[in-house]
Structure formats: C-alpha cells, structure tokens
Amino acid sequence: MKRASSDHWLARYLLIGIVFAFVFFFLIFPVCVVVIEALRGGLALYWSALTAPHSLSAIRLTLLVAVAVVPLNTAFGICAAWAVTHFKFRGKALLVSLIEIPLWVSPVIGGLIFALLFGQQGFFGPWLDAHGIQIMFAYPAIVLATAFVTFPFVARGLIPLMQSQGSAEEEAALTLGANGWQLFWRVTFPKIKWGILYGMILCNARAMGEFGAVSVVAGSVDDRITMPLQIEQYFLNFGLREAFALASLLLLLSAVTLAVKIALEWRRLAPNIVRPH
C-alpha cells in the first residue's frame, strides 16, 4: 500500500544508491586497501613485516600503554558515574562538562599540555632534567597524553546508564544491612558490567590508536613509539609493507571494537558511541 509518508520510488532508489556509493568509496574501499596491501607479498612477508624489530617494539609499547590507561580511566569512570548519578551536589553540571573537555579539544593540544609541563622549556622540565627523571619522549608522557584523550569514554557511557537505573535498588540493599563495598559488588556492578565493558572497549580502541597527542610527547625516537606513530615512520621511510601490516592489526582491533559495540547495542545494553554533548 502506498502511504502519504513514502517517497517516490525514483527518489528512494537514488538516495539508497548515493548511500551505497558513499559508504563503498569512503568506508569499504579504504578498509579493503589496507587488507590487500598488507597481504600483497603473501603471508610469509606479512609475518616478517609484523615481527620486524621496530614493529614488535611498537606493538609492545602500545599494549603497555593500554594496560596502564584503560584500568585508570575505568576506575575513574566508575567513581565519576557513582558520584554524579547517586548524589546531588553543587557544581554537578560543571563537573560533567569538565569531564567532556577532552572530547572536543584537539588531540594535539592533549600532547602539547604535557609538553608544556614536562618538556625542556616546560614548568617542571629543568627540575626533572637535574634529577635525571625522563618523562617526555618516554613511557610516562605517552601514558599521560593517552589518558587525557581517552579520559571521558567510560564515564560518558556509564552516567546515562546509571541515571536510567536510579538508586532505588541500592537504597533497598542499604536498608537490608549491606555495607558500601557489598552494595557496589552485589547490586550495582551486575547492573552496569556491560556498560563498563563497553566503555573499556572504546577507551582501549582510542588508546591504542591515538596519534596526535602521542606524536607530540613521543617525538619520533625509534623503539619508543606506539603503533600509529610507527606506521607513520614506516610510511615516511618507504616501508609500505610494514606500515600496512601494522595498520592491518589496528584495523582488526577496530573491527573487534565495532563487533562488541554492535552486539551490546542489539541487546540494548549500551547507548550509541557518537552522541551529541
């Protein structure tokens, strides 16, 4: 039956065609290119590109950064969500907007601010130099810059989730004599565990793939750079096969991230990632 709200068939096919063309050229085609270029020389060459010393050290550093950043930001996200959703206090709206700052600040600024603190001409630079403590161009600065950029992901996912659940069940547990710890682990945690996982997955994807912030604080010192930066180094030094091999690993990571995201959304366990402020 033709309804008043349905479009002319020509318009419909035209619009669907545009969507397919756009998605194919902008999304599917580049993904295929990464896979084709990575596997172009066969599996043996792909493997040797992945196990080249620079690739291995980049993979190792990327994993180490994620291992530090994701738990930190998860713990913070749970704390922030608990404080914001279960209590009323002055300045709550301000706190929520402050948490969102890293989302709209350029990642390069995320690196710049730590360079201004710990770099050679930064506020603590001379003091750190005198005491032989290396923060810039090393692991600590990379972790800090990555933590800044991925800071809001867990909190932003959990706050609307916990808001929609309210505090009635927690209050009931309290009247039954539960202490704070039992309250969290037995009542709240089971309700929000998928939301936490969702936030961690997003945080992890961004942490492993962050380029701008890390490139400021890591420079281009070989063996001290993460996978995205190593991809750039390979690219600049005509190591296209190695660049695409590392890129294919990160692509796999984003595929897993998308798969988990879709699985959680289909079960209506988590909100959408890209939401307006």
Add this chain to the structure above:
Amino acid sequence: MHTVIDPSRPFLPPPSVRRRRKHILPGFHLTLGCTIFYLTAIVLLPLGALLAKTVTPTEDYPTVFKVVGHVFAVAADERALDSYRLSFGLSFAAALLNGIFGFIAAWALIRYRFPGRKVIDALVDLPFAMPTSVAGLALTQVFSTNGGYIGQLLYEWFGWKIAYTPWGILIALTFIGFPFVVRTLQPVLTGLAVEVEEAAACLGANRWQTFRRVIFPALSPALLTGVMLAFGRGVGEYGSIVFISSMIPYATEITPQLIIIKLEEFDYVGAAGLGLAMLVMSFAIVGTVNLVQHFTAKRRGVA
C-alpha cells in the same frame, strides 16, 4: 521556653541531622574526591599549564608584556592565519558535505528497507572506531597520484591531484566526521511522527513541500548539531592528515601541525599561544552546539 510551630513551614530536623541525611548511599566523599583528584591531575592542571605558559616570563621573554606580545605575534602571524583558514575552511566544507551525505544516509537507514541496511548502519561507526593513522594511510594509498587505486586514474584521465593537496585533506576530514551527522539525526528521525507528514499530505502538500516545510524544520536542530560536531572534530584532526597532506607552510599546513613545529623549534610560548587560539575556537563551537540544543529544548518545552 516553648517552640512555636509555624504551619506554613514544613517540619525539618535540626541542621546536623539534615546534613547527614542528604546523601543516603555511601561513598559520596570517596568517589567525588577520586573524580576531582584525577580530573585535576589529568585535565585541569595540564590545561592550566597551557594558560600559565602564555603569561609566564621566560629567558627569551623576560616580562609578562613580552610574553603576551610574543603569544599574539605567533597566533596572529600570517603563517598561523593561513593555517586557521585551511583548518577551519576545510573542516567547514567537510562538515557541510557530511551534512548532505549524513542526512541522506540517516534518511535512507531509518525510512527505507533494503538489503545491506544493517551492515551499512554498523559501518557508519567505522571512522570512529578506526585509528586515524590507519584511515590516513589507507586514504593516501587510494588517492595518491602515483600508484593510488583511484588517484592515479583521476590524474591520468582528468589531471586531478587529490593526495598532497587541500582536496586530500577535505576527503580525510569528510571520512573522520561522517558518523557525527548520521548518529545525531537517527534518533530524531525515528521519533518523527509519520502522522504529521500524512496530515501535510491531506492538506494538499506534495512530497517536496512536506519535506521542505514539515520534515526539514523538525530535523534542522539535530542536523546543525551533527554538522557542528563534525566541524569541531575536523578542526582538531591531525592523525589522518599527516599522511595525506604534504604540510607546506602557507599552503597545506594545518594548525595542529604548526603547534608541533613550534614545539620542535623550542618556541614553547608560541606553541602555547597557538594552542590557546585553538582552545578558544573549540569553545566557540561547543558553545554553539549547546546553544542550539538549549533553544531546541526550550521550543519543545513550549510547544
């Protein structure tokens, strides 16, 4: 002494008891304390350092006036102005493109049923999940003039160069911003009552009039929000552009790149000045988004 009970006031327990009752659940001080501490350490203090750097005298600029003067000299320099023009102009153009294609995509995904719809809906988030360096590398390989999958054909057939020109940056920024418009429009489109369109049709409007007069006005705040979000994201983008742009000063150099160059030249004050300029502009974009949402909510509340 006896207490006079004022019936116009509700009975309240003494202040000491009230304060304790304010938070029923435990953990208020612990969680808020941790949150504020971590927020200060990771976000507020470092951002404060950025502001402080633009007014703190150094060896090269011994007085506050000289520091501020240098900040303005760098942030309003011809090279910086060119980079703002490029960053903001191309981000705006990419956001407009995303406004058009994002609108079409959201409309098709919500209103039509066709094979592959769910796959496309899932793929919309790809630019969000994909590291920017992977996107930049892939797009460069697609659009490079020598050996690029599409770029070489475009160059041979039409003489067009995409990679290493502003067009390449535009394509990268369009890729990066695509999910924002689609994902802000989708929920609003879902919530749009079909009956309103049917009423418009009953009143004699043709489909185009209905779209222009009924559907588009209802969607325009969400569309504007999505476009502004894509715009804001594009202004700060760096990772993908490193690959697809040649970063020639005054021509294809974006502002984030200029910040990095200033840092490499050990001009920390200048870098902080450029960072401050970008912060102020990002503030303006976020402010606009919030204003749009505020007025939309207000209008909905009245209607």
